[in-house]
Amino acid sequence: MAVKRDGQWLLSRLDFLWSNYFADVEQINPVFIEFGRFARLRFGSIRFDPRSKHTYITISGMFKDEKIPQEIVDHTIAHELCHYVHGFSSPRPRSHHFPHEGGIIKKELSKRGLGGLYQSYQKWIKEYRQELKQLYLQKRYSR
Numbered sequence: 658m659a660v661k662r663d664g665q666w667l668l669s670r671l672d673f674l675w676s677n678y679f680a681d682v683e684q685i686n687p688v689f690i691e692f693g694r695f696a697r698l699r700f701g702s703i704r705f706d707p708r709s710k711h712t713y714i715t716i717s718g719m720f721k722d723e724k725i726p727q728e729i730v731d732h733t734i735a736h737e738l739c740h741y742v743h744g745f746s747s748p749r750p751r752s753h754h755f756p757h758e759g760g761i762i763k764k765e766l767s768k769r770g771l772g773g774l775y776q777s778y779q780k781w782i783k784e785y786r787q788e789l790k791q792l793y794l795q796k797r798y799s800r
């Protein structure tokens with residue numbers, strides 16, 4: 658039976674990744690994860706609420722679709738977790754000036770044994786961009 662991709666499922670993916678690949682990273686504040694609106698280009702984001710000291714990870718509603726491989730969802734969550742580790746949108750000290758400085762996410766993922774996830778994503782995103790291009794072309798000419 659297929660697992661329904663809801664908030665609970667998302668939380669189970671976050672738990673899985675955290676306990677298996679980020680176990681050395683102490684969760685020093687409450688971290689929440691949820692599906693956001695359907696976004697075709699921005700798959701994930703992480704923000705910190707300074708008042709509540711909570712961290713919120715939002716994943717594109719597009720990823721509720723089971724046609725998107727689970728690895729791609731996992732990669733997006735792991736990417737946001739790297740920001741948390743580096744002190745962006747988390748109370749941890751900042752390890753870099755900018756969240757996407759010179760390949761730091763890729764390095765962090767590889768260091769944690771998630772290089773395979775990164776590779777899968779690179780392969781998928783290429784095909785996805787092609788599909789998206791087709792979609793826009795079809796829209797343009799179908800009027």
Ligand SMILES: [Zn+2]
Nearest residue numbers: 736740756757
């Ligand atoms: Zn990022």
